[in-house]
Amino acid sequence: LQGQRLYTSVRLTGLLVGLFLLIMPFIFPAPEGLSDAGWKVMGVTGLMAVWWVTGPVNITVTALVPLVAFPFLGVADFKAAAAPYSHPTVYLFFGGFLIARALQRWNLHKRIALIIASSVGTRPDMLILGFMIAVAFLSMWVSNTATAVMMLPVAASVISYISGPDGDANPANNRIGTAMMLGIAYAASIGGIGTLVGTPPNAFMAAFLSAEPYNYEISFVGWMALAVPLVIIMLPLCWFILTHIMFRECLSPELRKSGAEGRKAVREALKELGPMKTAEWRVGGVFLFVALAWMFRPLLSSLPGLETINDSSIGVLGGLLMFLMPAGTLKDGLKVRLLSWEDAEKLPWGVLILFGGGLSMAALISQTGASDWIGSGLSSFETMPLLLMTLCITGTILLLTELTSNVTTTAALLPVIAALGTSAGIDPILLAVPAALAASCAFMLPVATPPNAVVFASGYITIPQMIKAGVLVNLVAIGVITLAAYFYLPVFF
Template identity: 45%
Template sequence: MRNIPKMEESEPAELYTLEEPVAESTEINQQSPGERAPADTPTVNLRRWGGLAGGLILAIAMYLVLPDSLAQPGKVTAAIAVLMGIWWMTEALPIPATALVPLVAFPVFADVPIKDVGASYGNDVIFLFMGGFMLALAMQRWNLHRRIALLTLKVMGPRPGAMIGGFMIATGFLSMWVSNTATAVMMLPIGMSVLLLVAKVMPGVGHSTVTETGETVLKSKFATALMLGIAYSASIGSLGTIIGTPPNTLLVGYLNENFNITIGFGQWMLVGMPLAIVFMFLAWLVLTKVLFRPEIKEIPGGRQLINQELADLGPASKGELRVLLIFVLAAVLWIGVPIVFEKPPISDAGIAMLIALLLFVLPGGSARGVRLLDWASAVQLPWGVLLLFGGGLALSAQFSSSGLTEWIGTYATGLAGLPMWLIVGIVALVILGLTELTSNTATAATFLPVAGGIALGIGADPLLLTIPVALAATCAFMLPVATPPNAVAFGSGYVTIGEMVKGGFYLNLVAIVLVTLTSLTLAVWVFGIVY
């Protein structure tokens, strides 16, 4: 596999002892972790410093060119939005660090109390996502996610097309609840086990190639389709739930905070699930029937390999079964509570926190007193993503309170003459292009308030333009840098950039059509949108 960036491992304990080093010590052992940190490449350095300076210059320029018809707070908000957008896109600062800018900028330059800005970082949608992450961590802690994946593959059988479909279904389902990165990382070694089996029993299929790390792999259309199928379905499946991907969560928070529009967990699934199912089927068709049709009819020993993997897992433990029960309970509550109660006594975020607390309370069935989830596991939460949510929501809240959203709307009235399908399609196209190069969460955080302002300006329901922003932001398929699952597939050595661009281009075309149709049909029916 190619080297994929990973978190730094903790430093050896002996580096921090107070004893005098023995004669074998070297100068490097006396350096601090910061001094030993690997140097940035000149390209990365240039991008970061260029982004830092460019963001500041463009922010000042934005403030100066805006007319006096926009009040001071609105001009400051626009300038800060440009600054954060540039810094997010260039990663001039770590993405979560840029999300902290509103806590400094708005109190200083827009006279907004810091407690008002800080309230966005405690929005209930952040706790919904936090609870979802804790459930996912519990699934990983007890290997429930791996068993679900293997059982799905066992059902699909050893035919290449069906097996690729099985990988995509398992990956897509898991990515609705577990982060798409973690899902792709988990599914990759299972997929590579299948490819190694094919190389062993059918060495004449495909051709050998040497990866950047010097490993020799047997490349084939089947291998390419399988690796891309895992990567693409990790992104596609996450569209199905609010907690599946950060842009969905940001959308829910933005609409609730700025338009008092509440989207329930079950409501979103009525939109996201059909979209994910249709999209995944079309992606499977494109990969296995159009672009990378597998050269083999059946994988000898494929079923036995999956059975062996299941056997290695052993029987389901009490902890695993209890996490499964909690998982089912969470899904039932998220979907059922709004149906049973006209005014639900507990919100989706409250349910998420209830589930998280149950995971900490319930034992895993071990005499050792192990709980389903402990804090050592919980601290693996992507805290940076939660900060990013807070920064995005703080920025969007200031768009509304400063009058910037309405001001953008007045300049967007000229679009009212265009067909709505064309406006939605253009929004999807623009966001798709941006998310290939930038973080999907940062893209959504930057453009949700802009889309909301345009919707107000043309007299449209804000849902009509903000839903395609959230959906399109997750549809990044063409480049390894677009999203971590793509990088994971590329790092396997079985996929070239050219193959990823080829597959991603076709899927992006499909995404534009599906996002537009979903926004104008299914979403209209589920949310009662009138246009």
């Protein structure tokens, strides 16, 4: 486009600062206690962190830097630098993407959401709760963004029924609509933490901790046992804040009748989908098979001949079944499969590359001893009580994620946080898990998460409204995650 600048002042500054950090090891000697290789890795880490924050290039492009920088700097050959890009967790997410894409192609995700949303009471606050439960459940399996986009028009229809023909003509002043839209965005983020494939920081953290020197295996069902209770706690608290504190209009007795009309709108949307199609039944069958296989994978692994299966192989199997299984005959007589490669081309491939880049960076930080050096530099925090340390990490990560990508924040800071734990004699997993959870809980700004941006674009929300509600939900998230990490997490690890 004519007149479009390639680099804003912030991006140009970030580009130059990142390049300076990259060459800094060739200008200044390595700090005491850090090897030359570790010093070079810190230069690459600095470049990637600055570029991720300032965005001179797309974050996925930045994730390719280790493939070039590490071999050219002599700290690792290409094979070693590239190995993390094919980490099993990358394929776990890939399989999850394929399954989610099949759900979306045949609208099964919408049917599930509408069934849940239509099963609650007729009061406006209960309708909002129904939408939040539906969105949270789907966000455990389907992209948070796709879930929010799908539910937006249905929610708008419900809001119009509740407001009635004499309702406020300005959507920004429709406070019930504001509560509904914020509930959708917040539920998408909260629900995502429930599974390893629900949001990228979860999977990145599991992959990071599975490598040397930590060697933790966090299974799919193990993570659900830890995280789903947090979803169950945080979701009603978030709903209470929205409907009983911020937007008490949702409790108005006068609106109960219009709430019944809103429920009718949900059921009409469900009716428009028609009866369950053959393709939906088959997609649902594969989805159920994969979910059960993930949950009972430890039992499956104990069977003769199945000792080597893992969550990643189960996820990819689910994707392959979608490619192989026929969808039945469509109305126009066409016969297609549940998933085609044209559908797969629409997957967020950049997220998979982003995983690889972050894991490659983290692996070299550990292998060159840079993590030990980082930990020694944070020795002043070693005397801090674990509860206070967890609180500080959770709050810091959550606030950073309000302005930066959650997965880039996790990739950049998880090695530092793990090093801090090791230096302080604390099991790194006790700090890494709350950090990953906090990275997905940003509720204050439209730029914080894609669901926030999606609902903000609806016109029902102003930035001050999102900030006021988001501050309270952020405080709840910080408190729940901190207490869970301190009291509940040690039960699992």
